[in-house]
Amino acid sequence: MKAKGKVFKYGANVDTDVIIPARYLNQSDPQELAKHCMEDIDNTFVDRVSKGDMIVSGPNFGCGSSREHAPVAIKASGISCVIAPSFARIFFRNSINIGLPIMECAQAAEGIGDGHEVEADFDTGLITDLTTGESWQAQPFPDFIKKIIEKDGLLGYIADENVQGR
Amino acid sequence: MGMTMTQKILANHAGLDHVNAGQLIEADLDLVLGNDITTPPAVKEFAKTGINEVFDRNKVAIVPDHFTPNKDIKSAEQCKMIREFARDKGIVNYFEQGEPGMGIEHVILPENGLVVPGAAIIGADSHTCTYGALGAFATGVGSTDMACAMATGKTWFRIPEAISFVLKNSLRSPVSGKDLILHIIGMIGVDGALYKSMEFSGEGVASLTMDDRFTIANMAIEAGAKNGIFPVDERTLDYISEYATERYDAGDYKVYEADDDAVYERVIEIDLAEVKLTVAFPHLPENAKVVGTFDRVNIDQAVIGSCTNGRVSDMREAARILKGKRVAKGVRCIILPGSQRVYLQCLREGLLEIFVEAGAVVSAPTCGPCLGGHMGILASGEKCVSTTNRNFVGRMGHVDSEVYLASPVVAAASAINGYICAPDK
Ligand code: SF4
Numbered sequence: 371m372k373a374k375g376k377v378f379k380y381g382a383n384v385d386t387d388v389i390i391p392a393r394y395l396n397q398s399d400p401q402e403l404a405k406h407c408m409e410d411i412d413n414t415f416v417d418r419v420s421k422g423d424m425i426v427s428g429p430n431f432g433c434g435s436s437r438e439h440a441p442v443a444i445k446a447s448g449i450s451c452v453i454a455p456s457f458a459r460i461f462f463r464n465s466i467n468i469g470l471p472i473m474e475c476a477q478a479a480e481g482i483g484d485g486h487e488v489e490a491d492f493d494t495g496l497i498t499d500l501t502t503g504e505s506w507q508a509q510p511f512p513d514f515i516k517k518i519i520e521k522d523g524l525l526g527y528i529a530d531e532n533v534q535g536r
Numbered sequence: 537m538g539m540t541m542t543q544k545i546l547a548n549h550a551g552l553d554h555v556n557a558g559q560l561i562e563a564d565l566d567l568v569l570g571n572d573i574t575t576p577p578a579v580k581e582f583a584k585t586g587i588n589e590v591f592d593r594n595k596v597a598i599v600p601d602h603f604t605p606n607k608d609i610k611s612a613e614q615c616k617m618i619r620e621f622a623r624d625k626g627i628v629n630y631f632e633q634g635e636p637g638m639g640i641e642h643v644i645l646p647e648n649g650l651v652v653p654g655a656a657i658i659g660a661d662s663h664t665c666t667y668g669a670l671g672a673f674a675t676g677v678g679s680t681d682m683a684c685a686m687a688t689g690k691t692w693f694r695i696p697e698a699i700s701f702v703l704k705n706s707l708r709s710p711v712s713g714k715d716l717i718l719h720i721i722g723m724i725g726v727d728g729a730l731y732k733s734m735e736f737s738g739e740g741v742a743s744l745t746m747d748d749r750f751t752i753a754n755m756a757i758e759a760g761a762k763n764g765i766f767p768v769d770e771r772t773l774d775y776i777s778e779y780a781t782e783r784y785d786a787g788d789y790k791v792y793e794a795d796d797d798a799v800y801e802r803v804i805e806i807d808l809a810e811v812k813l814t815v816a817f818p819h820l821p822e823n824a825k826v827v828g829t830f831d832r833v834n835i836d837q838a839v840i841g842s843c844t845n846g847r848v849s850d851m852r853e854a855a856r857i858l859k860g861k862r863v864a865k866g867v868r869c870i871i872l873p874g875s876q877r878v879y880l881q882c883l884r885e886g887l888l889e890i891f892v893e894a895g896a897v898v899s900a901p902t903c904g905p906c907l908g909g910h911m912g913i914l915a916s917g918e919k920c921v922s923t924t925n926r927n928f929v930g931r932m933g934h935v936d937s938e939v940y941l942a943s944p945v946v947a948a949a950s951a952i953n954g955y956i957c958a959p960d961k
Binding site: 383385387388391392393395396397398410411429430433434435436437438439442456458459460463464467468523524525526528529 | 573574576577580581584585586602603607608610611613614659660661662664676677678679680681683684726727730731757760762820907908909926928929930931935
């Protein structure tokens with residue numbers, strides 16, 4: 371499994387309120403949420419993002435509220451992967467649960483520039499900045515996380531593995 | 537190797553004698569919580585599990601508190617959906633607006649006796665960590681986790697490392713638990729406890745009121761922590777004997793203590809007598825500054841309430857400052873008692889009269905402005921001093937507005953003076 375796209379780069383402590391402001395949480399439709407993704411940190415994001423693109427940021431990405439609407443909005447906007455030195459714990463858990471690939475890699479997050487073309491290989495953990503040719507090694511996804519992503523989230527995975535009702 | 541308090545609770549809920557930091561476990565849950573924003577997606581996900589009933593009708597709590605009383609049609613639809621779900625599944629702890637036990641989730645769960653020492657609780661709300669004040673393990677999760685937990689009564693956890701906060705002496709009035717937690721977050725940063733437990737101990741704990749402990753545990757997430765937890769002492773037991781009387785009488789709770797040789801990643805000693813009135817500047821809770829050490833910040837609004845500081849002692853402190861005074865011209869002061877119980881107590885003690893006479897608006901218990909929902913949204917360029925827990929960009933309204941986090945006495949004194957300041961008493 372690989373992802374490839376251009377990078378939107380942000381700083382440290384990107385919180386869930388700027389990813390999807392509470393004023394849009396009176397509904398939970400992914401496509402509606404995507405229309406306002408990143409609005410309070412970058413109001414040009416929605417117009418510029420295209421399928422496959424990536425977000426690269428500083429530490430503690432996704433801090434703040436438990437709203438699953440945040441990774442849902444990012445995924446529905448077409449983002450294929452988020453790379454950061456660290457993620458806030460609820461965001462981390464939610465991203466896996468809804469099938470949004472995230473990778474922790476401090477060197478890559480620092481080295482990759484805004485607008486660069488990047489490729490991430492989820493099987494090997496290799497992250498390559500195609501614009502500069504530099505590459506970094508992150509942890510590859512363990513098998514069960516790869517399956518969750520393939521099944522579009524934890525529930526798809528649970529249904530598929532027939533483990534419900536255990 | 538010894539275990540921390542959190543590790544012991546988790547080991548017990550996983551049926552294990554011993555756990556180590558980093559270990560993945562599956563734990564039984566005593567309570568699963570959701571609100572009107574996080575429950576609707578959980579209801580949709582729950583339907584996909586193919587399981588028809590929740591694991592235990594008594595162990596799910598649903599609280600429509602964020603956009604309620606419904607601020608618009610979409611919010612009303614969300615509330616309708618979770619109300620019908622609660623009815624359909626026979627969920628006992630569904631709280632409707634106006635009911636005597638209703639209010640903001642993290643204020644009312646303890647008040648309704650749903651939290652006891654030693655419990656393991658998850659909630660689809662990041663401030664679920666509030667319940668650590670009562671010696672429970674409690675942490676925030678997302679809607680999918682809530683859905684799976686409602687279906688199975690279990691969830692997985694990674695056993696957290698811990699930071700130990702050893703408290704000595706006592707706080708000097710009017711310094712409160714809010715100042716202490718802002719001071720701590722200022723010291724360790726918004727990711728200072730990422731993935732970890734914040735465990736409080738030391739002789740200073742005894743001097744903290746239960747309301748102080750709720751406020752402190754509430755903001756553990758603001759340092760990135762998985763949970764914050766206090767040891768169980770006489771005050772804790774008094775609290776549960778009052779609010780969870782049946783379970784207290786039946787001995788349906790469990791007191792855990794950290795082992796003497798528990799491993800902590802870091803030990804931080806804090807002299808409570810040294811903590812000063814503290815304000816967190818925009819746009820992160822870690823931007824803590826001692827009141828009196830910064831230039832004048834004029835304010836447009838003061839908000840007193842929320843799951844952080846909406847309890848009766850917070851209301852009393854605010855009333856003490858506001859009594860016989862007037863809110864400054866040009867400032868809106870909005871007071872939100874955290875629950876119907878708190879509201880009623882304010883009424884009985886004459887606090888509502890003090891607030892209204894001072895020129896404050898008193899709202900129904902709701903999250904309201906805390907998350908930029910309703911009841912006090914900020915326009916561009918406006919500044920608000922607030923007893924809530926987050927001051928992110930756009931948190932309370934326009935992206936160019938600013939939120940300054942403070943205690944109830946600082947917020948009340950600032951409302952009277954029109955700028956952020958300490959009370960003169
Ligand atoms: S009062 Fe604020 S922080 Fe607390 S639950 Fe409500 S929105 Fe969340």
